[in-house]
Amino acid sequence: MNIGMLLDMAASAAPDRMATGTGPGRLTYAGLRDGAWRAGAFFRERSAEYVSLIDVNSPAVPLALFGAAAAGAAFAPINYRLPDQRMARLLERVAPGVVIAGDGVAERIGAPPPGVSLVSRTDFLAACATGVPSPPPAEPRPQDVAALLFTSGTTGEPKGAVLRHQNLTSYVISTVEFMAASDADCALISVPAYHIAGISAVLSSTYSGRRVIQLPQFDEREWVELARLESVTQAMIVPTMLGLILDVLEGSSAPHLPALRTLSYGGGPMPLAVIERAMRLLPHVGFVNAYGLTETSSTVTVLTPQDHRDAWRSRDATVRARLSSVGRPLPSVEISVRDDAGNPVPAGVRGEVWVHGGQVAGEYAGLPTATSGGWFPTRDEGHLDNDGYLFIHGRLDDVIVRGGENLSPGAIEDVLRSHPAVRDAAVVGLPDDRWGERVAAMVVLDEAAPASAEELQAHVRARLRSTMTPALISFTGQLPYNETGKLLRRVVRSIFLADEPGETHE
Amino acid sequence: MALRLKAGQRVLDGTSAGEFIVIRAPDAAVDITIGAQAPLLDVRPQAPPASAPSGQAVAIGKRYTSGDGSLELLCVKPGANLPVLGGSPLELVQPKPLPASD
Numbered sequence: 001m002n003i004g005m006l007l008d009m010a011a012s013a014a015p016d017r018m019a020t021g022t023g024p025g026r027l028t029y030a031g032l033r034d035g036a037w038r039a040g041a042f043f044r045e046r047s048a049e050y051v052s053l054i055d056v057n058s059p060a061v062p063l064a065l066f067g068a069a070a071a072g073a074a075f076a077p078i079n080y081r082l083p084d085q086r087m088a089r090l091l092e093r094v095a096p097g098v099v100i101a102g103d104g105v106a107e108r109i110g111a112p113p114p115g116v117s118l119v120s121r122t123d124f125l126a127a128c129a130t131g132v133p134s135p136p137p138a139e140p141r142p143q144d145v146a147a148l149l150f151t152s153g154t155t156g157e158p159k160g161a162v163l164r165h166q167n168l169t170s171y172v173i174s175t176v177e178f179m180a181a182s183d184a185d186c187a188l189i190s191v192p193a194y195h196i197a198g199i200s201a202v203l204s205s206t207y208s209g210r211r212v213i214q215l216p217q218f219d220e221r222e223w224v225e226l227a228r229l230e231s232v233t234q235a236m237i238v239p240t241m242l243g244l245i246l247d248v249l250e251g252s253s254a255p256h257l258p259a260l261r262t263l264s265y266g267g268g269p270m271p272l273a274v275i276e277r278a279m280r281l282l283p284h285v286g287f288v289n290a291y292g293l294t295e296t297s298s299t300v301t302v303l304t305p306q307d308h309r310d311a312w313r314s315r316d317a318t319v320r321a322r323l324s325s326v327g328r329p330l331p332s333v334e335i336s337v338r339d340d341a342g343n344p345v346p347a348g349v350r351g352e353v354w355v356h357g358g359q360v361a362g363e364y365a366g367l368p369t370a371t372s373g374g375w376f377p378t379r380d381e382g383h384l385d386n387d388g389y390l391f392i393h394g395r396l397d398d399v400i401v402r403g404g405e406n407l408s409p410g411a412i413e414d415v416l417r418s419h420p421a422v423r424d425a426a427v428v429g430l431p432d433d434r435w436g437e438r439v440a441a442m443v444v445l446d447e448a449a450p451a452s453a454e455e456l457q458a459h460v461r462a463r464l465r466s467t468m469t470p471a472l473i474s475f476t477g478q479l480p481y482n483e484t485g486k487l488l489r490r491v492v493r494s495i496f497l498a499d500e501p502g503e504t505h506e
Numbered sequence: 507m508a509l510r511l512k513a514g515q516r517v518l519d520g521t522s523a524g525e526f527i528v529i530r531a532p533d534a535a536v537d538i539t540i541g542a543q544a545p546l547l548d549v550r551p552q553a554p555p556a557s558a559p560s561g562q563a564v565a566i567g568k569r570y571t572s573g574d575g576s577l578e579l580l581c582v583k584p585g586a587n588l589p590v591l592g593g594s595p596l597e598l599v600q601p602k603p604l605p606a607s608d
Contacts, residue, residue, distance in 0.1 A: 001514050001527045001580075005527075005582060008582075009566055009567060009582055012566065012583070013566050013567065142514035166513075166514055173529065173580060175604050175607070176604075177567075177601040177603065178566070178567025178568070179567055180601070180603075187606075197608055200608040201608045204606070204608050208606075234606050236607070236608045262605060262606050264605070264606060264607045264608060266607075286605060288605045288606065288607050290607035290608065298607075298608055299607040299608060302604065302605060302607050304605050305605055330604065331602065331604075358513075
């Protein structure tokens with residue numbers, strides 16, 4: 001099985017159904033397949049082993065993804081927001097290959113490295129629309145690489161996560177019912193193509209026969225406008241996007257997206273206050289919390305719409321707490337929480353989250369496999385409750401080691417956010433001569449009801465323990481997140497380190 | 507005829523256009539027929555007969571499984587014949603709906 005077959009199947013079962021785009025550039029499923037075949041020929045003529053794309057979202061994304069498969073090449077998109085130097089280093093990793101460049105990108109690149117040829121998005125789309133489409137001479141094998149995704153590199157040089165055709169197709173086939181979507185269904189994609197969620201959205205929508213429209217890049221007003229205009233029925237967003245979308249909806253007198261049925265979110269922790277506000281404001285929408293990683297071909301656990309409603313209404317503290325969980329594993333996925341020695345721990349005990357299943361790749365280009373017996377250690381800290389709901393507490397690499405004691409920043413952030421005056425919080429470890437590390441918190445206050453650092457310290461001390469109480473609290477208007485909703489802890493840390501040591505300020 | 511199948515492999519009906527992908531297979535040879543013949547594996551050397559004998563049709567995107575669940579096939583091209591394992595036709599798998607997560 002390979003991802004090209006997903007499109008072949010959709011194109012033969014529903015050739016005339018709309019697949020992607022709006023206006024003159026839109027494509028039916030037969031049109032998308034023809035375009036992908038032409039793209040495949042275009043890439044083969046240029047002897048591409050990699051197909052990269054440095055651009056915002058557009059119909060060029062599915063054409064490049066499926067075209068790469070038709071050429072037996074790996075789709076290796078690059079973040080268009082990267083500084084020029086980092087972009088240049090990644091370009092060397094997609095040779096020999098073709099790079100589809102968005103507006104202004106070719107100028108930034110200058111002369112591409114040897115083996116890399118540039119094509120503008122406009123010229124690429126024209127090539128996908130001209131000539132007689134013919135099926136590729138050979139199809140990729142299940143073990144061939146379908147996608148190479150560069151990790152955000154928040155802790156160093158980006159790693160290239162390798163996803164093989166068998167991983168991606170295994171995910172789609174085990175989670176999506178073929179052609180289950182109706183003519184009226186429409187998904188809005190606003191996550192970028194270099195994010196696994198942008199790729200899985202294309203693949204899942206194709207297999208279910210759903211129309212997708214792309215928002216070039218996320219903007220909350222444009223998102224709401226497009227969702228209204230196109231009667232969008234489902235979308236995937238990251239937590240920071242949800243709060244912004246709710247602000248727009250609350251400030252508008254128009255009905256709150258009556259066509260929308262499902263809104264899934266993932267990519268980072270969702271503040272309880274935001275999801276509760278979303279459920280109040282959009283009672284007709286089913287919310288899905290999807291937890292997954294690039295290395296697992298996207299989603300491995302889901303908190304379903306019913307789970308959301310049950311948790312929200314429940315008076316049982318255990319059930320209610322599940323609104324902060326990431327739900328239970330997909331039927332085709334196994335989850336295990338393990339200690340440092342790799343042994344499973346009982347329910348309720350924190351450890352590292354390990355994942356197993358056909359969609360799990362756990363592999364990086366040029367590095368030995370990260371899996372052990374097919375199990376992938378995620379480096380995420382979590383615990384399971386008695387009914388198998390998974391709770392994620394953050395990255396193990398972010399754990400603060402204070403005087404030999406391991407402290408989870410996520411747990412401290414949760415308690416800080418539970419204070420009525422706190423809108424958001426980030427906790428990091430800072431070097432400390434006596435303790436090795438000390439706890440520092442950067443807090444965004446609610447302007448209407450502020451609180452002092454001392455009050456927040458007392459709030460944490462009363463609920464956790466004194467060692468977990470931030471020694472330093474600083475206030476800010478906005479925490480640094482990347483465009484896909486990841487908190488940039490290294491930026492928080494560098495802000496603290498650039499300031500005078502030991503000073504608590506406002 | 508006993509054949510050893512592995513996940514991801516393509517299994518073709520030699521008597522109609524039907525094609526399947528192996529989702530799951532037992533770790534042993536299986537006695538499988540499609541249209542009362544041993545299926546072709548991986549590739550089709552020539553085009554399938556234009557008029558297929560009428561059997562129990564298989565539909566694209568549907569999964570078919572053996573009674574014990576050890577063998578599961580996904581139909582990727584519609585055909586005229588349901589695969590038969592050890593004398594028993596495979597059964598249609600009823601989908602378990604999952605919420606859209608992406």
